[in-house]
Amino acid sequence: MRRVRPAFLAMALAAFTPSLTLAGSPAAGSALAAVDAALARIERSDASYAAVVAVDGAAARAAAAAQDALPPAERARLPLAGQPVLLKDNIESRELPTTAGSLALAENRTGRDAPLVAQLRAAGAIVLGKTNLSEWANFRSYHSISGWSAVGGQTVNAVDPRRSPCGSSSGSAVAVALGYVDIAIGTETSGSIVCPAAVNGVVGVKPTHGLVAGAGIVPIAASQDTAGPITRDVALAARTLAAMLDPAAPGAETIAAGLARVAGLDSLEGLRVGVFSNTTGYAAERDRELDAVLDLARGDGASVISGLGIERYDGFSDDAEAILLYEFRRDLSAYLAGLPNALAGLTLEDLIAFNAAHAGRELRYFGQEVFLAARDLDLDAAGYAATRDRLRRQAREEGLDRLFAEAGLDVLIGITEGPAWMIDTVNGDAFFGESMASLPAIAGNPHITLPLGTVDGLPLGISLVGRRGEDHTLLRIAHRFETLHRGGP
Incomplete structure (x- = not known):
C-alpha cells in the first residue's frame, strides 16, 4: 500500500535545507554504509556498556538499501537521510518487541510503529534497534538502579563504566555518547531524557508537553510523558525534533519552521538569562562550571539575572x-x-x-x-483532579510562568545533573542536589541539557528551560550557548 505523506510533514521536511546537514553525516553518503558502520560499532563495543538490547540488522540494511536506491533529488529532501537511530525500549517499532525492560513484556511484539517512529522513518531515519532503560522507566521501586533492567542488565556510564548512566533513557544517552549513532530517542516523565544526557556528555531535549505524540509508548503518566531526541549537538536535535512533531499539536507548524533556523542567532545581545538558584549551592565545583557558562553569556551580550528560585508548598x-x-x-x-x-x-x-x-x-x-x-x-x-490542578498551578502559573514574566526572561538556566555517581546495587541511586527536571516536567515547559561543563573529568549538564510552545526559540538560544562553549564566533 502506498503511504501518502501528510501535508504538514512535507512542509516540515522541506523547511530543512542541505546546509544544515552535519559534515560527514550519512546524508552525504550511502545509508547502507552508515548502517553497517553503526552495527559494527555496536558489535565491537557494547558488550562492555550494555546500551543496546536488540537490533534488527536485516531490516535496517533493507531500509537503507531502499533509501540508497531513491533518486538523489528525492533523498536530498530527507532531513535525516541515512541517519541510523536507536529507540528506547518503551517505544514501539514494528520489527522488535517493546519490553520497557521487563521480562513480563519480553514478547510484546505489536508489529506497529509509534507515530513518532513512523515520522522519523518518513524523514529518512533508519531504525537499528532498541536501547536499554531503567526498568519500567524507573517507576517500579523507590530504590531502583538507573540503567538496570531484567531484560538488558546494567547499562554503564560512557565516560566511566563504574558510574551510573542515570536514567531512565540510559542506553539512548550512552549509545550517542559512545558514537554508535548520532541520534537516539528517549522518553521523559521527570528527568529521564535530560539526566542521562547530562551525565554522559550529550544533548538531550524534553519538548513542550504534547508536542510529540505519545501513542505507542509504554506510559507512566499522560500529563507529563513525552519522547525527545538525544543527539551529539543542538542542530541535529532540532532536525530530529522537527521530524517528531505531532501535526495536531498546537503551534506545530510555527515550531517546525523555527527549528529550521536554529543556527540563526549571532549573539545573545538583548536576551535575559535567569539563573535558577534551586540547583546551585550544593558543590562549589558545579557552581564554578555554571558561572563559567554565565560569563560566556555576559560576554556575548546577555543580561544575567541571578537568584531566581521557586518555593514549593508543603506537600x-x-x-x-x-x-x-x-x-x-x-x-x-x-x-x-x-x-x-x-x-x-x-x-x-x-x-x-x-x-x-x-x-x-x-x-x-x-x-x-x-x-x-x-x-x-x-x-x-x-x-486526583484537585491535586493535579494544585500541583500544576504551583509549577506553571505560580512557578515558571511567574519567573519568566516578572524577570522578563528569555531562558532559565541551571544545573541539570551530575557528575555521575558510582553504581551501587545495594543502596541504589545517589542523586546529588536538586535537579532542574521536576518543574519543567510538571509544567510542561521545554527543557534542553547541554554538555557545557565537567567536574573531575566527568560531564556536567547545564539546563536551559524555555516557555511552553517556544521550543524553537529555546533551541536557537541553546545553539548559541553551544557555539560559545566551543569557541565559535
Missing part, C-alpha cells in the same frame, strides 16, 4: 508522586488493554504477581514498592 512532592501513581495505574491499564497480541488484558496486579514469581531475575536488586503503591493508592477522580 508538593507528595502531590507530585500521587499524580504519577494515579496516572500510571490508569494509563498502563489502557496501554495493556490495547495490545494487539497475547499480552492484551494484562493488569498491574498481573505484573506484580509476575515479578514475585520471577523474583530471582526481576527483584534481584530492588523491589516493586512503586507498583504496590500505585495499586493501593487511595485517590478518587475528584481528588
Whole structure:
C-alpha cells in the first residue's frame, strides 16, 4: 500500500535545507554504509556498556538499501537521510518487541510503529534497534538502579563504566555518547531524557508537553510523558525534533519552521538569562562550571539575572508522586488493554504477581514498592483532579510562568545533573542536589541539557528551560550557548 505523506510533514521536511546537514553525516553518503558502520560499532563495543538490547540488522540494511536506491533529488529532501537511530525500549517499532525492560513484556511484539517512529522513518531515519532503560522507566521501586533492567542488565556510564548512566533513557544517552549513532530517542516523565544526557556528555531535549505524540509508548503518566531526541549537538536535535512533531499539536507548524533556523542567532545581545538558584549551592565545583557558562553569556551580550528560585508548598512532592501513581495505574491499564497480541488484558496486579514469581531475575536488586503503591493508592477522580490542578498551578502559573514574566526572561538556566555517581546495587541511586527536571516536567515547559561543563573529568549538564510552545526559540538560544562553549564566533 502506498503511504501518502501528510501535508504538514512535507512542509516540515522541506523547511530543512542541505546546509544544515552535519559534515560527514550519512546524508552525504550511502545509508547502507552508515548502517553497517553503526552495527559494527555496536558489535565491537557494547558488550562492555550494555546500551543496546536488540537490533534488527536485516531490516535496517533493507531500509537503507531502499533509501540508497531513491533518486538523489528525492533523498536530498530527507532531513535525516541515512541517519541510523536507536529507540528506547518503551517505544514501539514494528520489527522488535517493546519490553520497557521487563521480562513480563519480553514478547510484546505489536508489529506497529509509534507515530513518532513512523515520522522519523518518513524523514529518512533508519531504525537499528532498541536501547536499554531503567526498568519500567524507573517507576517500579523507590530504590531502583538507573540503567538496570531484567531484560538488558546494567547499562554503564560512557565516560566511566563504574558510574551510573542515570536514567531512565540510559542506553539512548550512552549509545550517542559512545558514537554508535548520532541520534537516539528517549522518553521523559521527570528527568529521564535530560539526566542521562547530562551525565554522559550529550544533548538531550524534553519538548513542550504534547508536542510529540505519545501513542505507542509504554506510559507512566499522560500529563507529563513525552519522547525527545538525544543527539551529539543542538542542530541535529532540532532536525530530529522537527521530524517528531505531532501535526495536531498546537503551534506545530510555527515550531517546525523555527527549528529550521536554529543556527540563526549571532549573539545573545538583548536576551535575559535567569539563573535558577534551586540547583546551585550544593558543590562549589558545579557552581564554578555554571558561572563559567554565565560569563560566556555576559560576554556575548546577555543580561544575567541571578537568584531566581521557586518555593514549593508543603506537600508538593507528595502531590507530585500521587499524580504519577494515579496516572500510571490508569494509563498502563489502557496501554495493556490495547495490545494487539497475547499480552492484551494484562493488569498491574498481573505484573506484580509476575515479578514475585520471577523474583530471582526481576527483584534481584530492588523491589516493586512503586507498583504496590500505585495499586493501593487511595485517590478518587475528584481528588486526583484537585491535586493535579494544585500541583500544576504551583509549577506553571505560580512557578515558571511567574519567573519568566516578572524577570522578563528569555531562558532559565541551571544545573541539570551530575557528575555521575558510582553504581551501587545495594543502596541504589545517589542523586546529588536538586535537579532542574521536576518543574519543567510538571509544567510542561521545554527543557534542553547541554554538555557545557565537567567536574573531575566527568560531564556536567547545564539546563536551559524555555516557555511552553517556544521550543524553537529555546533551541536557537541553546545553539548559541553551544557555539560559545566551543569557541565559535
